[in-house]
Amino acid sequence: MSNPTVKCTVDQCTHYMPGDQCMAAKIGVYNDEIAGESTARSDTQCKSFHLNSGIGDMVGGLHNANISGTLKAAFMDGKQITPAVECYVNYCKYWDQGNYCNAREIHIAGPNAAKTPDTNCNTFEAE
Template identity: 65%
Template sequence: MSNPIVKCSVDQCSHYMPGDQCMAAKISIYNEEATGKSEQVKDTQCKSFHDRKTMGDMIGALHNANIGGTISAAFMDGTQVTPEVECFVNNCSYWQGNNVCNASQIDVFGANAAKTDDTDCRTFKKKN
């Protein structure tokens, strides 16, 4: 099964790691909640965002941390760490059945994010 490399610049997230890496074990990309669909990049969101300023969320984040050999090995040799990606944005051209994203890389961003809705998948491309 394909899995994109995740680049993320959301440095307010407790999963964020310098080098624009995400150290979550798994992330979930969702549609905007209000409409339940995505027409443009801003309608997508990383549901796995955890505000690093919130202690309660910090505990949630630790449950989803990629603390296996992968991450320590990555720190040692600078290899890219990447979470498993599941995506529910089924009108994106990279979306495949079973919530798979078949892009080779996704870019998640959101300046000064305080909640999941402040984050977006920049790689979203609406299906024709």
């Protein structure tokens, strides 16, 4: 059981913060919903993605914000913060029982992402 550091480059998401950090308290990584499995990175997705469609939408991501006093102080200090990761991609070599990810770091990506399936866990490796 472990928790990877999350690097995220999906800057269209309400949880994205400069420095490629994710301010969500927790993220869920899922398989492609129709196939129900993942054979490539593009089949995986960050289910916690929430499109930032403007200033007013910043509120949309706040229910899952990782801004306790301590974490906020850490962010202000420039320290790495990271969400808890729950992963359902049991076709990945880093997946572990209990929906844990044993990678040291994961990279969530999604150039021009507009919806959840546009995001990927780029650290996925088929077993």
